[in-house]
Structure formats: C-alpha cells, structure tokens
Amino acid sequence: MYLLKPFRKLIKAVLPAVLFGMLSGTALAQSADKFFPKSDLMPIGSYYYPEQWPHEYWARDIKKMAEVGFDFTHFGEFAWAFIEPEEGKFDFAWLDEAVELAHKNGVRVIMCTSSPTPPAWLAIKHPEILMVNELGVTMQHGSRQHISWSSPVYREYVSKMVTAVAKHYANDKRIWGWQLDNEPSHYGQYDYSPAAQESFRRWVKNKYQNIDTLNKVWGTAFWSIRYSSFDQIRIPNPKELIAQPSPHAVLDFKRFSSDEVTDFLGLQYNILRKYIQPEQWITTNLMPEHTPVDPTRMTNLDFVTYTKYLVAGYDKGIGPQGFRMGSPTSIAYANDLFRSINGTTGVMELQPGQVNWGKFNPQPMPGVVRMWIWHAFAGGNKFVCNYRFKEPLTGGEQYHYGIIGPDGVTPSTSGLEYIKVIKELKSIKPYYQPDAKMPKAYQVKQAAVIFSPDNRWEQDNQPQTYQWDYESHLMRYYGALKEFGAPVDVITEAKDFSKYPVLIAPAYELLDAKLVERWTKYVENGGHLVLTSRTGQKDRNGKLWEMKWAEPVYNLIGAKIPFYDLMPDSVQGTVKMNMKTYRWNTWGDILDPNPGTETWATYTNQFYAGRAAVINRKLGKGTVTFVGPDTHDGALEKDVLKMVYSQAGIATGNLPQGVIIEWRDGFWVGVNYGPKAYQVPIPATAKILIGSRTLNTASVVVWKE
16 A cells, blocks of 8 residues: 555545545436437427516417427526516416417427526616626626625525426426426626525535634634634635635635535426436536536536537637638537536537627638538437527627527528428438447547536646646647547546546646555556646545655656746747657656656757656556647647557557548437548448538538448
C-alpha cells in the first residue's frame, strides 16, 4: 500500500468531502430506456405555445403539426400566468383544450412545469423571490429565469403550482412525459440574493459541521479572513471584493449553486411522482456549455436532455462556411455526455434555423438542419424536439425561426428539412433489427473521457493564464477520438472504467488516493490511461499537496513533475516527437521520467530543452501516458492518442476534420461539417439507405452492413 502513504495525513480531511458528494445526489441513476421502445428509433416533435396565439389558430396549427409529421408537442413551460392567473385560482380549461386537439391529431404531449416564469402578481407580492446578480441588482419581472432557486417562498408557490398541475393530469394518458422548468441555469449568472446567501451558509455548515474545519479548508488564516461563526459567511462575490476571494470558497459556491438547482428540480420531481403515471418520464433540459449547472449531478430525475444551438455567431466551425454549420463536436459531445449520465437522453431544443439572440445570426447552410437531426440520431437520442413550431410575431423572440413561417401556414427552409428527415426516418424503420450488435472492430476502439465539473470550476477560477480553457483542452482529446472513428462516452469518475480500452482524464487537477488507486488498477488490468497537463496538483478541496509538486501521481506515471511553464501568446514553445515538431504556449508540465519510463516527446526550446514532454510506461497489462503540453491545434494530442491506440494493438480510422461516423441500433450514420466532400469507405456489400458514398458538406449518409 505504498501508494497510500503520502495521503495518510490527509484522509481525515478528504473523507468528509467524499462522503458529502455521495450524499448530495451523485449516485448513479438507473437507465430510463424502459420509457422508449427502440423500434420507435427517434420520434421528432416541436414546441407550441397555445397561450401565445389567438384561440382560432389552435386547431389549424396543431392539425398542421400532425400533417408535417411531428409525433409530439410541448406545452406549458412558460404558462404559469395562464395556469394560475390569480393566487390559488387555477385554470386548466384552455390547456385541456390544447391537449385534446393534440390527441385528436395523433400528437403526443410533453407537459411542462412553469417554474422559470412566475406571474407578475407573485413577483409583486413577494419580491424576495427574485434573483440578485453579482452587482447587487435585483432582477425584475419582465423576462424569465429571474427568480432564486433558494427562496423558500418561491419553492412554496412552485410546489402548489406543480401539485395542481400534477393532480389535474395525474391519470391523463395523452401526456407522454414531463419537463421540469426550462434550461435552469440563470444563463451563466449566479444568484447572490439574501435567500441564496442563507442557503449557502446552511450548505457549508452541513458540509463542514464546525467553523474551524471550514477555516482550515478555505485557508482563511491568510489575510485574516478567519470566521468565528457560519453566520458570518457570505457568498464569495468578486464584485464585492478588492482582491481575489479564497479559491476554496469559490469552488464550494459553484458546487452549492449546482446542488441548489438539482434540489429545486428534485422538489418538483417528487411532487409529480406522487400523482402521475409510472410510465410517464420526467426530465429537464440543460445547455452543455458553461453554466452554473452540472448535468451529471442530476441523477434525481429519470434522465436529462439537452438544448443545442450551433449557429449563432459564437462557433465558427471549420472552413470559410463553418459559421453556418457549427462545430462537428458540438452535438457529438452533448450526445456522449448526456447519454452517459444514465444511459438515456434526448434533444429537447434543437435550433430550427436563424435565431434572434446570437452574436450574429447567419442563415444556416442548406441541409445542415437535417444533418443536425441525423447527428442526434447517430448519438443515440431517444427523441428530438425543435424550438419552435411557429415563428413568433410579438414578444422577446421575434426573428427566431420556426418550422412554420410568420404567415402561420408556410414551412420555413428548415421546416422543409424537418419534413424530409421525418420521412427518411420512417423509410429506415423496416430495416431496424432489435438484436443488432455493435461491430467488434468499432467496439474495440471504445474510449471514455472523464469530465469533471469540479476541475472545470477550479480552473475557470484559477486559470493561471488567460489562454487556458478546460473545455477546449478536453475537446482536443475528444475531437481526436472522433477522427479515429471511435465510440466515446463522456463520463464522470463515478462510472466503472473497466469496460473502456482507452481512458482519458484531461487536466485532472483535483483528486485523492482512491481515484489514483482506481486508475492504477484499471491500468494493471489492461487499460490504457492518458493523463494530461495540470493533473494531480491539488486535493478535492483545491489545496496544494504538502509534498512534491503533483506527487500523488508520481508512482502511477513513473515520473516526477518538477515544474510547469506558461508563456505569453507571442512566444511559441516547441516539442519534438517522432521527428515532427509541435508548438504550444498555454501550459507545459516538464517531466523527469524514472528508469523504465519511456520518453515519447521532448521540449526543444526554452531553458528546459531536452527534457521530457510526453512519457509512457507499461504497468501490469496496460499503459499510462502523461502529456505535459497543451497545444492550440491539437496535433500533438491526436498523435499521442494514435500512439496509445497503436501500442494497444487497436486500429484507428483517419476521418478528415468535420466528418463524424457513428453506429446506432444497427445503422451506420455519417455527417460532414467540413468544407470538402468525403468518400465514405462503405463496403460494397452494404445497403445505403440514405444519401451516397460521396458525403458532401452539410450532408448525411445512412447504411447497413
């Protein structure tokens, strides 16, 4: 047990945090596959807001929805003022009529709770429910997501509203499933309201039990920050402080914020489950990008779905027209992350065309909306829902595309693409085989990337260089795997590692002895582990180890890490591997390998030229690779992974950047986000169901072997 010796003094400090994580909802949920027959493949639906449109349009619109081919629709997420127009007086007559219109037209309903949009009477009567931003400004009625998840008053009113909705539709078989709230995230902002302040104090008191423990973990001896009571604790708000707050306090606040929304949704889930049918599922929809919310914590729901908008001026994609298509890894990553939480996911909001809120709002490339839907199918999604059916004429989302244009009857350009995909999905149903098995040549490439919100939050707060970005670093490895044609799961460390031939833990700064031991056993049993920059520097609370730099991983990687380097963006570091030179300047761990550890790459400039940059060692039946530098173009990362696969005896593909090929339920699916056509190596004996071997830009091919 030599591996554990450096940790013995730290066990008592680490164990409470580990136990707290186990008790705060991080246990794995059971799969929700039971809700979705595989033979349905992937039903497609669309949002509709009956309360937003004149009553005389409802019958026409929902009939049109059925004619288009939509399997389901989505009611009620922003309708609280219509469901409860006065306190305690609930009106379901209008919603009942809309549900019945859907049913008569063969359209199933996802019913929503309206918690992101309280009515004006509630905000006026109880202004204490409102969120306060980092500048101390209280959010006001007039938009959405402006409330505090921590407010006990708000939770009381939400509970009453959800109970009323649940009771009313308790035995209604026209309801397919339920969505809680809508994108609960505060859109990247944090809540500093009095209710949040009080709830945060309770959270840290529950975690640390006594104030001395908190002072020790938070390092409050420095700058005389020390607290004598939990009542003195305030949320660490950088806008209120003249210098940086304790990084340990910041990490705890981000954990708290995610736990708070998880608990808020759990409150609604428990109410619904008391009344609704067991065959009805309950989910929420989240955005995979930077938000205060950790989707992997939401194991208290049946499953979690995602929202995805790829073309809004923020993601330039690949090539000169990439801004019209988005990144090839955007949907892919969301698929692999959300599906891995409990084995089931869906796309609750998929961009239908141009939007109104982007940095700029280009027209998507013709065919790309269709490609996005097929990409969602390829990733195993149980359904896709676009936002929204009709383009709004008034309100805060003017200019946001719908499936039907502003005249209310004519399909938009993307609406026509949805109609095409619905027909295509129907055309491949006869080829579905319930006993289809993943091909062995594909399965053997299986990899997992460990996603850690704690590490993301910690590094967002202490990047050490403005160029560092945790998710970009992770994506360099994830993107390489997709170019290899490998199936990928994006998992948390709570998952079982043993089924993955290759396991990548990017920038795993926060860890403990137990995780290092699990990694070691994984490798000894034949796994191939890749660790990267920043790994092993701190304990779970963000404290630097009282030992050599990153020493907890030394025995595992077979090397020491004496120091790291960061450089300005105008200076390029160089690394050589297999006679090829790579450039970096964001982060570089300098490595001193032990005897028996192989050096794969060396630094070739700066004062440490000649020292190891990438190392590899055999351990038991497997291998460990450590990649010291972080590059911008990902070329080094890709080539290192190629060597790892080669060493493991696993063949890799070499797809061009932008092309993704996945296998799902017996179907192969290829999509192309790149600027050039690609000749897909489809076997001559295969049956092409959709498209052709020539996979053009923004195009799709589907085949069976």
